[in-house]
Amino acid sequence: MRRKKQLDFSEIQAGAALWQLGKQPDSPRAKRVFRILELFVAGKYFGELSGLLSRYRWANLIDTDGKPYLQPPPDAHLSDEDFQEYSAVRALLDLAARDGGLTRVRRCLHCRNWFMALKRSDQVFCNEPGRFCRQDFHAADELVHETKLATMKENYKIKRRLLLKERERLGLRRRNAKK
Numbered sequence: 001m002r003r004k005k006q007l008d009f010s011e012i013q014a015g016a017a018l019w020q021l022g023k024q025p026d027s028p029r030a031k032r033v034f035r036i037l038e039l040f041v042a043g044k045y046f047g048e049l050s051g052l053l054s055r056y057r058w059a060n061l062i063d064t065d066g067k068p069y070l071q072p073p074p075d076a077h078l079s080d081e082d083f084q085e086y087s088a089v090r091a092l093l094d095l096a097a098r099d100g101g102l103t104r105v106r107r108c109l110h111c112r113n114w115f116m117a118l119k120r121s122d123q124v125f126c127n128e129p130g131r132f133c134r135q136d137f138h139a140a141d142e143l144v145h146e147t148k149l150a151t152m153k154e155n156y157k158i159k160r161r162l163l164l165k166e167r168e169r170l171g172l173r174r175r176n177a178k179k
């Protein structure tokens with residue numbers, strides 16, 4: 001029996017859009033889309049989210065199978081980047097319209113980039129080409145552990161040194177006292 005989750009178009013499209021936007025996370029359009037996503041995921045559906053969504057204008061179209069879909073109006077004359085932003089937002093809206101539709105949209109535990117957990121439902125690291133977040137995360141974890149250990153050792157050394165100094169001082173005092 002085939003157990004692998006069937007991916008649908010919106011999930012793939014959202015994944016691709018997030019990946020594209022993640023290349024320039026500081027661009028205004030990436031910031032807008034990520035903020036929309038953040039608000040959806042946080043369940044903050046009103047106020048700021050409505051304001052952000054109001055900048056997009058949609059035309060209601062019907063595809064050849066009779067299914068309605070949203071598209072930027074043909075007269076909007078969007079640049080490629082704008083179109084990309086629209087596609088990202090539309091994909092997210094499609095997902096948000098379903099129960100649990102956004103559960104696979106996550107932030108990487110290491111690089112904090114948004115990604116779509118397309119392969120596994122328990123995926124917590126992005127698997128962007130050229131990035132090794134899972135390995136880096138564990139390496140960083142190990143480094144923290146090692147640093148803690150080193151600090152503890154160093155603290156012990158310092159304390160021991162102070163103790164010896166103090167004993168020496170007391171010893172000198174005692175010697176002085178004998179005089």
Ligand SMILES: [Zn+2]
Pocket residue numbers: 108109110111112113125126127131133
């Ligand atoms: Zn990552």
